[in-house]
Amino acid sequence: MTLQNILVPFQNIETGVQAFNTATLLAKHFKVHLNVVHIRQKFPLPAGYYYPIAGTYFQESMNAETAGAGRLANELKTKYEELCEQRGIARTGMGNHDESLGTTASWDDLYSNYSFAFAREARLADLAVVARTKGTPSTDNSAMIEELIFQSARPVLIDTAAGPIAEFPKTVVVAWDGGREAARALSAIIPMLKEAETVFVSSIGELEPAAALPERAAAFLRLHGIHALPNHPSVRKGQSREERFLEHAENRDADMIVMGAYSHSRWREVILGGFTKFMLHHANTPIVMAH
Template identity: 30%
Template sequence: MTYNSLFSVLTDESLVEEALSHAMATATQHDAHLDVLCLGVDRSQSGYYYSGASAIVLQETIARAQEEGAAIEAKARAVLKNSSLRWGIESGVSQLADLGRHVAARARFSDLVILPQPYGTGRGSELEPVTESALFEGGTPVLIAPTGGKPVPNPNRIMVGWNESSEALGAVRAALPLLREADVVHVVVIDPPSHGPNRSDPGGLLSQFLSRHGVKVEIDVLSKTLPRVSDVLLRHVRDMDADLVVMGAYGHSRFREAIFGGATRYMLEQATVPVFMAH
């Protein structure tokens, strides 16, 4: 298994170089084809316009989105034109409410989607639905490129956030091409259950599974000494000098995540290394 078909979505001209640097490095590492979707997003009232809005207002919002899409495409082509990669670019316009359909339709025919960090200062509201559409509707693993971070196409030290969930196991399976090539993979278990079949050997079955795939594994059992699980994970990322984090995305409903936060959102907000997620 490898990543032969990579996909990236660009909706912000200022993030083109950041996102493509990671996508191009990964494509080079895996000798993969890179497809890029450049979208101008109509961020006006989703799906409809206020009563009395004129056709001129409607046309202005569409024209603005078309201009943004064209500028994004031009910048992406400038970045890619001198590379030796196999790549293709498609551009278009979408309303914010309809963004997911366009992303998922293309993501589902890819092995890996590479996207910019969806949260943080100056990040547009469209980045979150793009990420969620690739993960949920597209059913494709996503590699999130951190703000200001350097591409790590061949990570040597990988941290796996393990909580025995199907989401975490799905992320591990999807990340196997990266895990096999790493020097070491740390399976991190936080506050393992005191009851249950795996209480005496937390992470043991996953370690056995990975070892049979030729992965060099270490198990780190940590206590939740900080308020959030994500804080413990991020501290361990720094302690072990990890190049990549692998984790399941959204262990419970996205509605609950949106209201209360959650490990997924906090990791994506604060991560300084690439985060590989699957659901």
């Protein structure tokens, strides 16, 4: 089990460059391929398009949108090429990657509904790396992250507003509740956990009666040669599980958090909030999520 292909969405300079830098750190460590993808959004024809006046107006609007999308795509591709040159990354197709080449990268420019299409592209990657925008995430960026988590069946590393990862994560904290999402996240990211110095498997509060304890999860990781330690941080009065976990990760000087995402209904998370939503909005540590 190893990483061979990392997907990097590249929709704007800010988040694209940050995600690329983080993905490059991982790719150089494992000598793997970066699949950098830009998606130009399709513009659907509106109702009434075929009426003469409306048709002319909408055609002009679509032409302007298409031209703008083309300029942005060219600008981003130029930036991608600059980044590859600066970091000594060979540009070649995914099928041509060979470990002897070191880290390689390819650029794909696609047309689609972009939040959904990234998830489709990620299904042939071992990991997707995205950057969270500073402050309140944009609607487009949030939709892309959510669709990657829900629809790709792959782990997603969300780099935070604190900036790109400066060095390979040495201390990792795993949020463990014994559920299937946590299990998927744990197993999917084993190649990275093997490279860490210490992995804390942490359960906040009480687990479900039938759930495997963090001691069992840590023992499983040790079978893979990972230095894993179980933790049972207690929740203080007036403190939520989410707040306690984030505090625990900070106290452990975590370089990365690993967790299952959306163990409850996504609509419940949207309306009432939840562990996933809290971590996406408040964590300043890179997070790997899987659903």
